[in-house]
Amino acid sequence: MIYLDYSATTPVAYDVLDTINKVTKEYIGNAHSIHSLGVKSAELLKSATSQIASIFGVSENELIYTSGATESNNLALIGVALANRKKGNHIIVSKLEHPSIYSICDYLQKNLGFEISYVKNDEEGLIDFDDLKRLVKENTVLVSICAVNSEVGVRQPLKMIRQIIKKENFGTIFHSDMTQAIGKISVNLHDVDLASMSAHKIYGPKGIGLLYKSSNVNIMPIIHGSSKSSEIRPGTPPLPLIASFSKAIRLANIDLEKRERFITLLNEKIVNHLSKYPNILINKTKYSIPHILNISIMDVMSETFIHAMEKRDVYLSTNTACSSGELSTSVMAIYNDLQRAKHTIRISLSHLTTTDEVNKFLTYFDEEYQKLSTLH
C-alpha cells in the first residue's frame, strides 16, 4: 500500500497505540472520582496536560479537550459569538478555511444574526493585509484564519495577522485552525487567542482534539453538563485518548525540521516529475508547506483518477476529505479558475513516506494518467 493521504488522517503510531492500550487497561477510574482510582487517573490527566502545555509554552488551564478539530472550531466560534453578543455581531474568516468553519459561520448567520465577512487573499494564497485592515470594525468579535490551509498547504503569517487585527480593534479575538500545522511546522500559540487541533492528523487516535484558549479570552460553553461553572467542555475526560494525544504531540515535535527537509525533497521530486505534463497544473505557491501537494489534472476527472490509483493500492484524495466530491474552494480562492478547482488531486506526504514509495507512485501515476488522458 502506498498511502499518500496523510492530511486526511494518519495511522496511529505504534508507541501511541501502546499508550491507549495501557491507559485503557490500567487507569479505569474516572478522573473526577475522589477515590484512589480516580486520583490515579487525575494525576495522569494532569501530567498529560502539563506535557502538552510545556511543549506549546502555555498554561495547563488554557487547554480544553474536545472530540476533535471540528468540535474545537465550533467551541471557538460559537463560544466567542455567545460570550460577545453585546460587543458585536461581526466575524471575519478567510476563503481558505476548512469546511467546518463555513458551516459554523452559516449557522451563526442564520440563527444568531451574525454578519460574516470573507477576507481576500493574493495569488500566493496569503491573506490580503489591507483588506483585513479594512474589514476589522468596532463590532468585529472574531477573526478566524487557519495556520495552514488543508488543500494547498498555504501557511499564513499569524503573528503579522494578529498585529493587524489588534491594531484595528484590540478586543477582536483571533482564532486559528491549526489542525494542518501541528506536527508539521513549528507554531507559536501566543500568536493567537484560540487554536484548534486534532490528534488524528499527527499519528494519534481519532476522537480527540483540543482548543487552546488564552486565559485572557472568555468563551461560553456549547456543551453543558457540569456542576462546575468553570468547566468549558464538561464530560468524563477520555483518559486513554488524552494521554495518547499528549504522547503524539511529543513525538510529532521531535525532529520537526529534519522531517520537513526530507518531505521537501519528496515534494520536489514529484513536482519535477509531473511538470512535464502540459495538462497537469501544480497548485503550489511559495507559502505552501511541503507536506501538502495539490495538483489539477485538467484532462481527467479527479474522482476517476483517485479510483484508478486506488486499484494500484495508492491512496490519494481530491481535496479535503470533509468536502470530497465538491470543487476545491481553496484552489478557487487562489487561482480563480473553476476548471482548475474542479480537477484537483491532493497528495499528502509524511516522514513515513519512503523514496521508494514515491518512485512507485510516479510510475503508477504515469501509467494511469496516460491511459485515462487518452480516453478524452
Next chain:
Amino acid sequence: MQKIVIIKYGELSTKKDNIGFFLSTLKNNVAKALEGLPTQIKNDSGRMFVYAAEEYLNAVVAKLQKVFGIYEIIIGYKDDSFDIDIISQNTVDLLKKQNFKTFKIETKRSNKNYELTSMEVSKKVGASVLKNIKELEVDVHNPEVLMEIEIRQKEVLYYSQKIKGLGGYPVGTLGHGLLMLSGGIDSPVAGYLAIKRGIRLEAVYFESPPHTSIQAKNKVQELAKKLAVYNASIKLHIINFTDIQESILRNIPNDYLITIMRRMMYRISERIAKRNHSQILINGESIGQVASQTLTSMKCINAVVNIPVIRPLCCFDKLEIIDLAKKIDTYETSILPYEDCCTIFVPKHPVINPTLEKCEEYEKNIDYEALINTALKNAETILINANDETNKYSDIL
C-alpha cells in the same frame, strides 16, 4: 577572556574561625544545585567561580538564584593578563557589546603589588573607552553601565551584570530542624525561612484517613518538593493520626479538641526530631491567628516537649505570609481545597485560654502513649528530591 559566573557571599564574610566550614558547605550546595549541568566550581579568596560552556550559563544562574548563602551572582569575564593596555582593550571589547550612553569604571585591587593604584587603572581604562567608543560619557554618580574591574592575584575580573542572590546562610551550616508541615499556607513559608537561616529541614505531616484524602497527602508532598528546591531534598515523615484523632474526639471535651490534638502532634514531632538528629521543631504558628495560637495556647501546647520550637512566622501578618508564599510558589498549591488534620472536626468554640491542669486532666482519658508508639512505628518516610524530574509516566507519555 572567559565568560564565567562569579558568586559573592554576603553575611558569610563576617564569619571568622568557621568560615571554611561555611564555604565548603556552600560549595557542596552549589554543586548539588548544579547537578546535571557540566560545570566546574572553584573557591578562591572571597569568591566562588563557576565555569561552564557559555550555553549553560543562563541555566547556572537560574539554579544559583535558589541557593541560600549567595549575596550576588555575577556574570563576568576572566582574563590572566595584567597588562594595562590589554585590560583597557578587554573593557572596550565588552562595553562595545552593550547599548548605553553613560558609564563608570570602578577598580578593586586585592593584588596590592600591582603597579598601578585602583584610581589609576579606572582613569586609564576610562580614557581608552572614551577614545574607542563614540558618543559615550562618564557619569560617576548614576551611570547606566557600571563596569567593575578586579585585579586579583592570579587574574583580572570584569563585570557589569549583577543579579541579587537569596542571601541567608548555606543550608546545613546551622544544624537540622523538623518542620511540622500541614497543607496550609503558613507552614511551607515557615520552612522556607528556617532554610534561609542555614537549617537543613526534614518534615512531618499528619494524615487522618479516611477523614483526609490522598489528594491532601499528595498536596503536602508537592509542597515538600517546592521546599526541597532550597534544601536539595526533604525527608518527609508521614504519620497516620487517625486513631489518635478519633480517640480525642471520643474522650475529650469539645472546646479542648484542638489543644489536645496539637499537644499530641508536638509529642510525636519531638520524638521524630530526636530520632533523626533534628535539634529543633519548626512550625507555621503566628500569634493570635487561631485559637490554638494564642500565647496561653502556645504555652499549654509547648509544655509537652523539651526541644526548642522555632516559629519563624510568629510576628507576621497573614497578608505578609501570603506574599511570601506567592514568592516561593507554594501559595497556589496550599489553597487547593483538601481537608487536613487541623481543619476537620473543628469545634464551634475552641478554648482561647486553655489551662495546663485541664489539659492534663483530660488526657488521662486516653492511653496516648500506646497510640503514639503505634503511630511512630507505622510512620512512612519518603525522600523528596527537588531535581526529581524523572517522569513517572515515561512509558505512557
